Amino acid sequence: MPSHYVRTGDISVLIGDDSRSLLHSVSTQHLEDLSEGETQTCCILDANGRIEDRLLVWNLGDQIALTHMMGRAASTRELLVRSRSWKQNVDVIPLDEGFSLLFREIQGDHVVNRVEQQGSVHSTIVRSLDTLEIVYLGPSQDIEILSEDFIERCSNLRDPIEEDLYRIKRGHLTSSGLDQHRPIPLEVALDSDISFTKGCYIGQEMIARMDARGALARTSVTIETDTAIPPGSQSLAGGGRIIVMSSVEGTDSWWSACLVHPDVAHVGSSLHTKQLEGVSVELNIRNSWKPSSD
Structure with missing residues (x-):
């Protein structure tokens, strides 16, 4: 059955002639070249190359809209304000009330990263690993009407737990996972969020070293x-560790987004946690997500 998810908050708008250059200076992507009517995903990193926020950037012409990961907007806004020089004409405006997002998976061949507009609602199609998804951005009342229309057409409205389960099964980074462990983008197959020819952003040195080495410690x-x-980090029987970023109970089992050494990340295989109080948990690998260059 098709499904969709609606959330409010963690949306920002940048207004001013220098909006793209400011974003370009702090993000992992070439955003100075983002044309009107286009979107682009990118990351905000810390000095160690770990993800602080993941953005979907919309060039709407008169403004740049940013959709953040849940709970991450405030820190990114603070970074943008700190990074803004006195010469730059940019206002950073929160849209945490009155505007919402709707996410719906789609099938088939579609043009990605292009903005469409119907009334007050903008939409774009983005690809995350194997998932093609249309994202709608607009006033909350209009997004609610859109959601009700999808429900009438037999689309299930996912609640937050169902949304986490949906994301984990598809290998997507979740807000709850980012709260537990902040990975490096390449560890969670977000190489499409990075321009490897762009320098001078926070965390760039770590990304460059990993790219030059061509090998990952975790995937x-x-x-x-x-x-x-x-x-958190769990010991594995036979040696090594697994980092559990997020875990959600499904219908008959639990599903978790984890990081392991690439040598043991084989789909269909099983790992076992080290016995703790006489109990060892069997970990069945259902999918492995690696950068597209691998």
Whole structure:
């Protein structure tokens, strides 16, 4: 059954002639060249190359809209304000009330990263790993009407737990996972968020070293288990560790987004946690997500 998800908040708007150059200076992508009517995903990193926020950037002509990961807008806004020089004409405006987003998976061949507009609602199609998704941005009342229309057409409205489960099964980084562990973009197959020819952004040195080395210490996998496994780093039987970023209970099992060494990230194989109080959990790898260059 098709489904969709609606959320409000963690949306920002930049207004001013220098909006793209300011974003360009702090993000992992070439955004100075983002044309009107186009969108682009990118990351905001810390000095160690770890993800602080993931953005979908919309060039709407008279303004640049930013959709943040849940709970991450405030820190990114603060970074933009701190990074703005006295010469730059940019206002950073929160849109945490009155505007919403709707996410809906689609099938088939579509043009990605192009903005469409119908009334007061803008939309764009983005690709995340194997998922093609249309994202709608607009006033909350209009997004609610759109959601009700999808429900009438037999689309299920996902609640926050169902949304996390949906994302984990598809290898997507979740807000709850980012709260537990902040990965490097390449560890979670977000190489499409990075311009490897762009320098001079926070965390760029770490990304450049990993790209030059051509090898990852960790890669993301989707794990299915019969029982819950706590978030954080867990020891594996036989050596090594697994980092559990987020975990959600499904219908008959638990699903988790994890990081493991690439040598053991084999779909269909099983890992076991080191026995703790006589109990070892079997970890069944259902999907492995690696950068497209691998």
